[in-house]
Amino acid sequence: MTTLRFTESNPAPDIAADGHVETPDGFSVRYARFRADANPVKGTVVILQGRNEFIEKYFETISDILDAGFDVVAFDWRGQGGSQRFFRRIDSGYVDSFEQYAIDLDTVFEQIVLPDCRPPYFILGHSSGALAALYTAPAYVNRIRRMVLSSPFLGLPASDFKHGATRAVTKMMGFLGLGNLYVYGGSAARLRKPFEINPLTSDSDRYARNTSVLAEHPELAIGGPSASWVSAAFRAIDVVSDPEHMARTTTPTLVLMAGAESVVSNAAIETLTTRLRSASLLTIDGARHELMQEADIYREQFMAALLAFIPGSGAEPGLPAAGSSD
Template identity: 40%
Template sequence: MLLPSELADLSVNPVPEGGRVIELRTSDHVRLRAAFWPATVAQPRGTVCLFQGRAEQIEKYFEVIGDLRERGFAVATLDWRGQGGSSRLLRDPRPGHVRRFSDYLFDLEAFHEGVVQRFCPRPWFGLAHSMGGNILMQLVRARRAIWMKRIVMTAPFFDFGAFKISRARIRQLSTLLCALGLAGRSIPKPFRKNAIVRSFEGNPLTHDRDRFERTAGLLEFHPELGIDAPTIGWVRAAEASMRWLGDPRLAFSVTEPILMIGCGADRVVSTAAVERVARRLKTAAYVGIPGARHEIMMESDVLRDAFWASFDAFIPGSDARPPARDDAAPGEAVGAARSLSRGEQS
């Protein structure tokens, strides 16, 4: 069992050198685990604040942290409330639960004050995956994301993916069940397919077996870092967070440059919803990566290269590129990225 001040260090997934773990307390009294790594260059290009998706943990992103540091950035990150090394919100630690998505803004407030302002060289950028993208959009909409100069979102969770029932029906059912006192219960088994992924075969997350098994091995050694399916209350909170994305006023309240990455083979979130939101925002751009599953930063090398090419083109000063691989044709990674909407790109 890890202490709150520790990171899991495995031979197949070692902790990047030079970092520090920081324990935070939110204003609503939730304990969070955060971490910071300085850049590996004398003159950092800034700090990338890395925000994970549902059911993830800091350790899963060690490779990504290394990629960002190689580009000259410092990296700051945290485990959201209810997952990773942060406090759970229910007596049973396994279900993924939150009362409402706006509660995650307390986590961002504590992270900004306790990590970013204390340790991180400017300028500050955001890199958010899945649920992290939804949370950052709430921060942007509330006009509280000004401290991030630019934001990249991968497969942001703006709508459910391969659900067989409509969002209106999800709202009705989750509201009813929560009213009956079942908010803390896990979602029914028929809806857990993409929420709990145990086997590499047919998984909706990545084509890369090694990266998939690396995460599986982490959770085998440290099951306390993992969570299972979301609760009914979490689903109700997620659906509520999506409704305001259809508000016409959203287009006028967002001024931060945002790059949204859509994954062409994503079954976890709706790629169409990502593109739709990006097209409505005046300062957003959309890039689609054909064939990529939900976790583009954990994907096979050629698909990851397409992501990093887009990241490098959007985040100022990150002129480093991943080393060329013998099995990649010239221009293969860049050619896989397809820009589909206007937006500030430099």
């Protein structure tokens, strides 16, 4: 029996397998694996979703990647989507540390990607998923050929004072045992904004599609970020911004930035990309935060950049060539 949720407005690609894997620290993480018809296949793309996202939201993008000749693996981070939550009654976006996300990714890689998916391997990360990709990148230098990062969460689009105040307040809330409380946004129901004021996409049809999935399957939704989650994100940003960590992040990386961004800090993205020797930056002018959910005029630019950057030349040392059956 499948773990995925289907709606009429969100057609699913063919599913090779889905279910749950258990992490070493006891969390049940939902995954889905999709297999391309191409022969030979170009490799496998592992999707690292953003906060408050879920596998079903990526069905359209997964279909496009399959059509381009890649296999795909997607999964829900612990605490969101169809994976195990931290609390029974609270739907706040919660995590203690990005080390827990690192455990989720390693579990999926060891139990699903390596035994069942065709190399070479690529990462496609969005927002906080892109931050998780950068956080774990040094550990995957010999496994991941290339990374594509969409609107990475590397800071808030706020003044230095507000940024610093948010960091201090969320850290103090955790110290006082209040880490599971919302920082902003509130419950999942309160988080659903009318299309006209949403900061995520200018495409009304895709916005309605994603909203309808959650309306029919509210169990997939979570509310605003908790103090603990925000504090963990700040600590992860400190790690990926550290010169020693960046020196060990050598995987070729394409960063795509939304020109009309209002959810994450474009200035922080530009700063880190400039300092990270393995990365290059492309701005999609006029686009909002969710590039894969945007209007065609922006989304097509994103997909073209993604598929031009992978699978790469095969020149990366220590990695199998595209189309390899090893």
